[in-house]
Amino acid sequence: MKKEQNLWPAGLKKTKTREQVLDVLQNQKGPLSAMDICAKIDGGENAVWLSTVYRVLEQFVKSGVATKLTVMNSDTAVYELNRFCHKHYAVCMACHKIIPMDNCPMEAFTPRVQDDGFQVVGHNVEVYGYCTKCRQDEAPEE
Amino acid sequence: MKKEQNLWPAGLKKTKTREQVLDVLQNQKGPLSAMDICAKIDGGENAVWLSTVYRVLEQFVKSGVATKLTVMNSDTAVYELNRFCHKHYAVCMACHKIIPMDNCPMEAFTPRVQDDGFQVVGHNVEVYGYCTKCRQDEAPEE
């Protein structure tokens, strides 16, 4: 019952809202937007303010428990816990679903940047196309 | 003097503003934001409205001459002409410079998406870290 203590970010007070946000993130395989999280919590009785969710997420990111990512053609950031380290995703261009990818193209690859001294810290890979469901509905021309 | 005609998107009227936007994009190696473009044009006398630049860019993207991209930790979209097909970039986390990459990790790679039927249409790779200049200034701990 108390094993979650370990992943609680140091220095952050344990409040109901934060536990709720963490809980939602934990019970989710894919990344979620602040609004998604807010909606899932709000499903109950106690409303949680969007701005609060943003602040909580910001803290989580700063503390290293969560990561913020942005996918193409979307102006909404999504967040996920670092323990679920699906670093890469496929994004459906029709329904905008975000599907985890199991392998990583950067494993055996050295980027050749047009700046010799560029120090690579991390990377972000994103594949886009159409998921099984959307493929049947609308076939992209070209 | 007229060889640029070829790349002019079909169906779009040739106006001064559009030529200016296209011109700015052509004289630039890296991708630019709408505001960048606006600023570069505005450098002269004739002010061009930001909203107009956005509309022009939208047309260019729709016509297939330009591409819109979004890099992590930035809420500003950037645009570039398709002829300069630097599909991938390194992004400096300090000065936010966007530096082209010469190779692509996806060349000999098949993504394993957790949706067997996922039809891959394209991809987006982004490397982040510190450019030569920023590396000297602030050394990232850890």
Added chain:
DNA sequence: ATTACTGCAAAGCATTTGCAGACTG
């Protein structure tokens, strides 16, 4: 002359910030 394009103003959205009261440690 028609139709598309632009200046300009104002709206729209995701995200951030300010403040006072509420809660945690």
Added chain:
DNA sequence: CAGTCTGCAAATGCTTTGCAGTAAT
């Protein structure tokens, strides 16, 4: 109790949209 969090409201910044006048074909 002190310091941090949260509800709430309002601001911010990028991008989009509406409208009427202007320019391109």
